[in-house]
Amino acid sequence: MARRCYSTAVEICQARGVNPGIMSLASTGGPGSEEGGVPSASEQNPVGAVFTTLTPNGVTMAENCGGLILVGFPDTPGEALRVLESVGRQAEPEAFAIFYSLGDSETRFFAHNLTGLLAKGPDLIGVDADISEVVQLHVPHLISESEGRVYSFSREVLGNALFQTLRREGSELAFTEEFDPDEIELRPGTDKCWSLWNDGEQIGFLPSYQGFREAYPGAILAFRDVKYRVSESLSGHEDGASPKVVLESLDELVGLSTQPEFATSLAIRDDSLGLPLATGPSLHLGNVTLEERLVQISLVDESAEPSLDEQVPEERRIRGRLIGTHTPENDVSWHSDAQAFWIDVGSLLTGESGPPADNESVVVDSIVPALEQMLRVGVRFSFPVGPYDLITYSEGSRIFLLEAGPGALGVVKKAFDRWRDILELGASLARQCECEKGCPYCIVPPFSYNKSVDKVAALELADRLLEATRET
Known part of the structure; x- marks a missing residue:
């Protein structure tokens, strides 16, 4: 793929009278390799643009060549990030141009936020040491990679709970000398694909x-x-x-798409750990039951201009020309009993710093859901999770975060401790986006959400929330 793109770029340059000599194709293999026989860039032969395959060796070589690095071609942005992290991401983010398919909303989202993706720190590890299956499967591999030694500085990376488990149980767990990390089940027995x-x-x-x-x-x-x-x-x-x-x-x-509408309800089963803050908001960690049901499916021609009906709420307007709607013939529902973290911002919705009381329904219907999405985006840039590993939900003045796979990697517990950092990151990404009201490139989720979002007002609410909970 790198070779084809390099060749195409050379042809375009020649057709437009531009000297293609400023570009080169970095080869990381010998004559017999897949990339063999291609002239390589080198430190002695610096170039303006370097094409290379997405491997740690290829990226390192491209960095040594100078110029703009055109590094490809991963299946996902996450794959690109892992390779860049493996070489330390020593180059400036502006030095990279990463090419991949833009055929899905998830990839388009990360492509739009590429600078933030490259500039962020390493992902947090959110393993919950209380999950015995995870400990039994992962601790042996951690010991194998560390050659049986558990250093004190590992506490910061692993988290205290997993670190203590590793120190306590590590010597009793058997492991093989050779293993394939790709074969490790992150959520054993909890989430069937x-x-x-x-x-x-x-x-x-x-x-x-x-x-x-x-x-x-x-x-x-x-x-x-x-x-x-x-x-x-x-x-x-x-x-x-x-x-x-x-x-x-x-x-x-x-040009056709289907746009579903879901009915969602959430019930709190356990609120044993609630932390009311002196400044008003309250934090909670407990267990909830989530029920979702598909209630309507719309068939839409997205290539056509939308016909706006002012009588229809904005969150339920169709993106494109509506062809027809129908209800599902069979019950399509989702049930989840899971650990959840939630925050109640009710005290910040009224009062001197909040909006007028007669606008409270508008606030709940658009501002709180937008704040929910900032937390969702912040989690995506803080933990190694996919877009469907976590579920967010807002109801009234409360925002919930729960894991789609019950007993997963403990992201919810970690989010309970780091929620301010997560919200600050999500709000920062929302501010960087040029849209005014929120879009799929910042806080509007790629799947059907059925709620409107007020980005500007939510950013103001996020600032008030962060200020109200700032340590003095």
Whole structure:
């Protein structure tokens, strides 16, 4: 891929009368390798732009060459970030141009926030040491990588709970000398992926929450730059097998999409750890039950101009020309009993610093949901989690964060301790975006949300919340 893009760039330069000699293709292999036989850039032959494959060796070589580094070509932005972290990200973020497919909303989101992605610190490790399966599977590998030694400075990286578990139980756990890190199950037995099938062949997987949200019967699903219609969704296997989704190709209907509407309810089952703050807001860590149900599906032509109906609330307006709506024939629902962190900002919604009392319903309907999304984005830039690993929900003046896979990696517990840092990061990314009201490149989630967001007012609320909880 790097070679093809380099060749294309050279052809464009030649066609426009530009000297292509300022570019080079960095080769990380020998004559017999996949990249062999290609002239390499070097420290003695600095160039203006370097094309290289996305490997630690390739990135390091490109850095030594100087100039703009065109590094590719990962499947996801997360893959690009892991490689850049492996070489220390010594170069300035502006020195990199990372190429990857923009065929899905998740990648477009990270592409828009590339500077923030490169500039942020390393991800926090959120392993919950109370989850015995995680400890049994991961601690042996941690010991193997550290050659059996657990240093005191590891506490900062691992977190105190996992560090103490490692010190206490490490010597009793067996491990193999050689292992493949890719085979480690991050959430063993908690989150069965949905397998995707097209023309009798398995083409990939979706996390279960994404499967519920996007792979319901009749949905138009975009997967790896190709659109499919979900003809069958077998999510209720009794034999313990993973849910199966059968897809039909839709190459000729690329402009169509389905936009679902969900009814959501949340019940607090345990609020044993609540911290009311003297300044008004309160923090909580407990257990909740989340119920979601698909209630309506809209078929939309996104290539057409939207027909706005002022009588319809903004959050329920269709993005494109509405072709038709229908209710699902069968029950499509999601049930989750999970640990959750939530914050109640009710005291900040009224009073001198807050909006007028007669606007309280507007505040709850648009500002609190926008604050919810800032927390969601902040978590994505703080922990190694995917877009469907976590669920956020707002109700009244409360904002909830829970993990889609019960008993996952303990991100909720970590967020309880680091929520201010997470909110500051999410608010910062929202400010950097040039949009006025919020968009999919900052705080509007890629999947159906069914709520409007007021970005400007939410940023003001975030500032008040952070100021009210600042340590003196």
